Amino acid sequence: MNPDPGAPTVYFPTPTSGSTATKLLIPIAVGAGVAVALGVYGRLHEPTGIAVNVAGFSGPLTVKVWLATGAFLLAIVQVLSAIVMYGKMPGVTAPSWIGTFHRWTGRVAFLLTVPVAVHCLYAVGFQSFDTRVLIHSLVGCAFFGAFTMKMLILPKRGLPGWLLPVVGGLVFTGLVGLWLTSSLWFFETQGVKF
Amino acid sequence: MKRNGPLITLLAGLAVAAVLLTLSFTAARNARSTNAAQNDAAQVGAGAAPTASESGAATAPTSAPAEAAPLVGPVTYAGKVEGGKVQLAIAAKDGKVVAYLCDGKSVEQWLQGTAAGGEMSLTGKNEGSLTGSYGNGVVTGTVTSKGRKWTFRVPTVKPPSGLYRATANVRNATVVAGWIYVNGQQVGIMTTNAGEPREAPLLDPNSGTATLDGTTLYATAIDGTGL
Numbered sequence: 001m002n003p004d005p006g007a008p009t010v011y012f013p014t015p016t017s018g019s020t021a022t023k024l025l026i027p028i029a030v031g032a033g034v035a036v037a038l039g040v041y042g043r044l045h046e047p048t049g050i051a052v053n054v055a056g057f058s059g060p061l062t063v064k065v066w067l068a069t070g071a072f073l074l075a076i077v078q079v080l081s082a083i084v085m086y087g088k089m090p091g092v093t094a095p096s097w098i099g100t101f102h103r104w105t106g107r108v109a110f111l112l113t114v115p116v117a118v119h120c121l122y123a124v125g126f127q128s129f130d131t132r133v134l135i136h137s138l139v140g141c142a143f144f145g146a147f148t149m150k151m152l153i154l155p156k157r158g159l160p161g162w163l164l165p166v167v168g169g170l171v172f173t174g175l176v177g178l179w180l181t182s183s184l185w186f187f188e189t190q191g192v193k194f
Numbered sequence: 195m196k197r198n199g200p201l202i203t204l205l206a207g208l209a210v211a212a213v214l215l216t217l218s219f220t221a222a223r224n225a226r227s228t229n230a231a232q233n234d235a236a237q238v239g240a241g242a243a244p245t246a247s248e249s250g251a252a253t254a255p256t257s258a259p260a261e262a263a264p265l266v267g268p269v270t271y272a273g274k275v276e277g278g279k280v281q282l283a284i285a286a287k288d289g290k291v292v293a294y295l296c297d298g299k300s301v302e303q304w305l306q307g308t309a310a311g312g313e314m315s316l317t318g319k320n321e322g323s324l325t326g327s328y329g330n331g332v333v334t335g336t337v338t339s340k341g342r343k344w345t346f347r348v349p350t351v352k353p354p355s356g357l358y359r360a361t362a363n364v365r366n367a368t369v370v371a372g373w374i375y376v377n378g379q380q381v382g383i384m385t386t387n388a389g390e391p392r393e394a395p396l397l398d399p400n401s402g403t404a405t406l407d408g409t410t411l412y413a414t415a416i417d418g419t420g421l
Binding site for chain 2: 046061103106107110111114115117118119122123124127130133148150151152154155185186189
């Protein structure tokens with residue numbers, strides 16, 4: 001956490017200070033720390049099988065499936081709005097609100113994933129009894145590490161232009177992997193249920 | 195202001211996670227203390243002295259009379275029977291009990307009955323039976339199936355460990371499958387109305403599904419109230 005969020009250095013970009021690698025050191029370290037911490041917690045904490053539930057669905061599994069699907073759809077919106085924001089969408093000029101739009105849909109997507117992660121880690125834990133489950137567990141931990149890393153990189157100035165798209169792509173890939181190994185698998189094996 | 199946005203996003207996510215974790219923790223603890231109180235009540239009912247460590251939780255069931263207090267649960271006991279590879283799972287809720295004996299190959303027996311006052315008694319097809327005493331988080335007793343008899347002492351297990359059952363129609367045959375899942379290990383048998391019992395397909399306890407010849411079986415976690 002930033003001990004001095006209001007400090008003047010935050011408002012005064014100093015592109016000359018430090019190399020790209022130096023600036024990325026803390027975001028990468030913290031992101032990796034988050035991923036490892038989640039994995040260790042998921043492995044060591046004894047799964048309870050019980051977590052707080054959301055009303056209106058037939059069970060905790062369907063809640064997670066639909067929250068994850070919401071986040072997945074918003075993640076696609078993230079990629080599209082980012083393409084527009086960078087002016088790479090053919091025939092589309094970036095509207096002035098696209099940055100705000102990208103930020104807020106991203107926030108909503110992230111907040112949708114949080115209850116899913118809490119249920120996964122608290123009630124089920126880090127599991128490896130088949131390939132799908134192992135991939136899901138690994139990608140789940142990596143996703144929140146990658147997201148943390150991206151959030152910490154965002155305020156930094158003077159970084160190469162390709163960096164944020166690459167990191168954003170990493171976060172997107174993680175979420176897609178999570179969705180494929182959970183929600184899509186659920187829809188295929190159990191049908192589309194609420 | 196704007197450059198703190200990402201940090202605020204992270205902190206908001208952390209705050210949501212903290213709230214949900216606290217609620218989940220409370221939910222899980224309530225479920226546990228219900229079981230603990232139940233076991234204490236059962237222990238008192240069975241005529242044994244409660245140990246000192248339990249006296250704190252034992253305040254709740256004072257209204258329950260010493261005898262015939264039903265095992266409210268929900269609680270599941272599971273483990274191996276003595277001197278064998280056969281697994282036994284006993285699920286109890288609201289005084290009703292379902293038990294399943296299974297070795298994953300040929301031995302299997304479904305049993306149903308009641309539990310109250312520290313004792314449980316169950317019966318099943320082909321004169322199968324189970325009698326046991328419960329308390330302190332374990333059930334001890336004997337179970338018989340098709341003329342064979344085992345003694346057992348099985349402890350409580352936590353979800354996703356437990357007893358699962360699925361019924362389905364696969365190519366005009368009624369299939370009944372049962373699984374005992376304990377700490378990542380499972381045994382399961384399925385029977386059809388036509389043939390011999392055989393090993394059940396692998397159950398995914400998180401989704402409660404197993405695949406049999408391309409057909410998905412939907413298993414339910416058995417809680418003791420019925421099959």
